[in-house]
């Protein structure tokens with residue numbers, strides 16, 4: 602998979618070359634190219650924004666600069682790409698999206714700043730390739746770079762060979778539509794708090810049931826919306842008896 606990121610703060614994307622993602626890049630599982638949007642400006646001030654039509658606070662990123670940048674970046678590789686634009690106005694990015702993106706040959710991320718990117722940029726490229734405006738959460742960031750780090754990590758860890766143990770991706774939170782339950786490791790007792798006996802019983806059936814019950818309890822308490830989104834056959838009789 603190739604990932605391109607266009608931003609006015611390339612340094613923000615440095616963490617992409619650390620740890621697990623850095624190893625994925627080093628092993629050739631992932632190509633990452635970060636591009637400075639200002640490379641496509643032509644004025645002395647390297648202006649990337651302008652005041653909004655219709656008035657209002659803040660500045661809007663100029664379509665000309667983004668058009669020149671995305672034309673050049675998209676032309677740099679013949680693989681089909683999906684353009685991803687993180688924005689607070691986007692649809693929520695989910696684990697299902699991470700799986701879908703992990704199947705893409707190429708992702709191109711456009712990092713907006715200020716009040717965002719002139720809408721005509723998204724509208725223009727949507728005529729030529731898949732374009733997703735996604736949000737990582739209902740809060741206000743200063744730009745899309747942090748969201749790109751989140752999305753790239755969620756996607757890259759699903760690429761075959763990136764995670765040491767592929768079961769990790771299959772069994773982590775959201776993989777079955779529920780939140781993950783609590784986890785424990787040594788020591789057996791820590792500050793008078795013991796590990797639940799069932800986890801030390803060696804009874805794999807009882808352990809699986811206990812974990813499922815704790816995941817259901819946590820999901821009911823913290824994310825009832827996930828339960829509501831489950832397919833009708835997702836919960837068995839024991840789940841419903843909880």
Ligand SMILES: Nc1c(O)cccc1[N+](=O)[O-]
Pocket residue numbers: 687688689691735736737738739740741742743744745748
């Ligand atoms: N929330 C937010 C933002 O405020 C700016 C850019 C991207 C996002 N987001 O993806 O959630």
